[in-house]
Amino acid sequence: MIDLAAAGSAIAMLAGNPQAWIWMIPGLVIGLVFGALPGISGSMALALVLPATLYMDFLPAIIFLTSVFTGAGFGGSVPAVLMGIPGTSAAVATTFDGYPMSRQGRHNEALGAALIASCIGVMLSYAVLFVLVQPLAEVVLRMGPFEMAAIGIWGLVLLGSIGSSSLAKGLFAAAIGVLFGTVGMNTAGYIRGDMGVSWLLDGVPTIPAMVGLLAASQLFALVNTRFIVANEEDRKISLPRILAGGASVLRRPVTVLRGALIGAGIGAVPGVGASIANLISYGEARRSDPEPESFGQGNVKGVMAAEAANSSSEGGSMATMLALGIPGGGATAILLAAFAMHNVIGGPRFMDENRDVVYAIIMSNFAQAVLLVVVGTAFVFVASSVVRMPLRYLIPCVLVISTMGAFAIEGSHAGPLTLCVFAVLGWLMARNGYPVAAIVVGLLLGKLIETEMLRAWQMAGGEWGEFLNHPAALVIGALMAVSLIWSAWRDWRRARARRVAASAAS
């Protein structure tokens, strides 16, 4: 499936084009900075630098833009780890364990692990792309509503009761989140829950709501605390500890590999990709771990699983863009617009006629992943200084920046208002022991599940027997059932072993 002649000419193209290289580092830095600002997403960063690429040649322009994309993918994880605020919806699962690690003074290790997991994720996904770009795109295009609904429900089952002491509280929070996800016009054209507010027609603005829920439960709860990291010794930023965190990733190849594959597969699905791939990867890592209770308490494996998946979604979304000309999300839509500005139309014909250019783009992403290790370490080193900032300064600053980010992403007062409503809700819920993360998961998956279930129902014409005609959905359903039964059985056996051990001891 690899066209060797084209690969050779791609190498020649990159080697003979210094312009293609000089834009990589600026691109990564721009992406990192924008991605790290809560609310400013990778696609906004791309839209901002797009005009600058008009005067570049095609290949340097695309490499510059993909560098920004790569940088932004990791940039969003930095505030997720340090402050529990995801820069983008793709970094939600990173907060689950990354932020607890920071509170324990292990932010160096968490960021190091996140960085290396990201770089490996980018590389693995592009490796998959290099070999399988066409088949991957084919599979994704054939994913119908039954399959997608199954994936969404899988995510909800894995994470529905995340981070809560009681099942009822977790489910209640998740149900409320799902309901928020259904506000506005659904895919069948019914409008409800918009309360006559015109901007709610498109649903609750996801990113401001998510930042509000997570930021509030963290920042308001910290008003009476002096620093994020309690122990002054641990507030130091230490390169060896960052590197040690990175090295720990190499000792967990299974977690990272599974995350990267989930990311490349689910991330390739147009529209939903990255924001749910990280949740599913995290949920799977938690479910299959011998100690699932340690997740959410600062388990570095949670950070790795989330980061490997969200960064490998990038390669996944490039697959449908390159092979089919279908943008997976805002960022790839802008890349396609950039293609168009250079009179290149993505799609099957482009793939066939310009295989060398496609390979050059993929190869340059390997180089970006390697460079990201260096540039990212430097960035993390600088960004970590926020843990040294007293919270009485940090809290107002972060709240203001989140507000501006919410305004930027919505383009109107709707953003800040949403942020505020969900901030108060998140604070109230968290105070009373309800898991805010479950609301976020419900919010992110609710819309997807409703849309896809509805289409599945329409396709079946109201008869659920139609489900049996969709083998892929059946396989996903069966895998879900098997994995749940397997972990239940394992928990039961472990509990029994503990009982036996306890009785033997006494």
Place this chain on the structure above:
Amino acid sequence: MSETDRHGRPAPLRFSWRRVAWGELAVITALAAAALNYLIEARGVSLNPGNLLLLQPTIWLALALWAVLAWGCLRPPPAAAPPESWTDFGRTAAMVLAFVLFILVLEEVGYDIAIWGFVVVALFIGGERRWPWLLLFPPVFTWAVVEAFGWLIPYPFPTSIV
């Protein structure tokens, strides 16, 4: 906000109004009421499954869970952690209130003045009492934020001075 037994003995099973977790009860009841209201509104739009397929079962689930949780609020288990002091709670609540006010006045007084005001108040709530800092930091931060975002965002946001 339940009272703990000072001797750590299991709480008496007798119902007492003072032991009810009023705060939690209020929050979940408000959410359940909103969910019920949502169901009524959605059913008013259309009874077609195309409208209610996911919504209706989810709301029934939420209401059932509310019943379970509300029952739990009436007889909460003894709190494990010491209750937070009123001063601490007051400070947090003040911060929340300041933030809500900040959002509400953003459009009215302009982003610059609102940010400056919020930062001053929030610093004060956070315990900053050194007046040179209160005087210097907010305007500098406001200026930086307004400049940076003005450059970032393609559409204008209302400011008064900067």
Place this chain on the structure above:
Amino acid sequence: MLKNKTGVSRRLLLGAAGAATLAAPATLRAQAYPSRPISLLVPFATGGYNDRLARAFAPFLSRQLGQPVTVVNRPGGGGMLGHTFALQQPMDGYTLMITSAGPYIPLTILTRNARFAVEDFWMVNLPSRDSTLMATSRDKPFQSVTDVLDALKRDPRSLVVGVQPASADLVNLTLLFRAHDIDVSRVRTVTYDGGGPARNATAGGVIDVGFVGGEGFLPLADRIRPLLTFSDERAEGFPDTPTIMEHAQQAGFQGEYLDGSQRGLVIPTRLKDEQPAIYARILEATEAATKDPECVSTLQGQQLATRWYGPEASNRAYLEGASLMQRFADILRGGA
């Protein structure tokens, strides 16, 4: 929510100098127009057809007006938020729009109670006309529109059809099926909240037949089999695909269809009426930019429409479409 944001607070607090400029007589301002950068508002998300058109056209418009032209996206509510926003801006000619005036302006009025009227918008030029395309995946057995219709006549539940709810596509689907006495309510219809997802589902064979705007199908042309164009002339990208009029003549019924998207440069009607001098300047600049040979070749290279119809023809087409929509309001409001 979308009241004029730069207005009140600013005017209250600005000094006398600022107030004086704002209050300057209209004629004075018209002479100076344009004296500062112009926003080209796109009420849809980045990457869509309108966005691409705006970004490609902006440099040429800027060359004519002598001021930078920046593209501003304000998506939401099927264009409703952006359209409302445009009407709330000061009528000074510094906010122009590139949008799918048809069908979205009449559509949001009919189905979403938008608080503006069809006549509130004035079409300067609508170069892009898109029609509904009925298409199937290459992997499906249907070779022609008759194959699909025959299957549906035998059993309306035999095929899965994909369409956007409350759209021109839905009206076209309904009219076609009605003409063939196929019970639309019994056909398994899957609804998509956007043209992109509906096209992907068609190309991937997730649904049997899709009814979606044709232009978006061009990048996927190798993967689909176009069956029918809902227009009176064959589509540029699909020259071998019969039109609904040809099909109707063959099948012996009166052909009827609704135009798909009509996209181009749009301004508030109030701007034209209140500031004739500014309007004349915009009109002249748009015409010159549209006819600029370099603009024509650039836009064609990106598969974007560039043709000068002028305000008269554009407004006629737009109003015709709107009144047709009014006629089929029951189908549009009926949900799916």
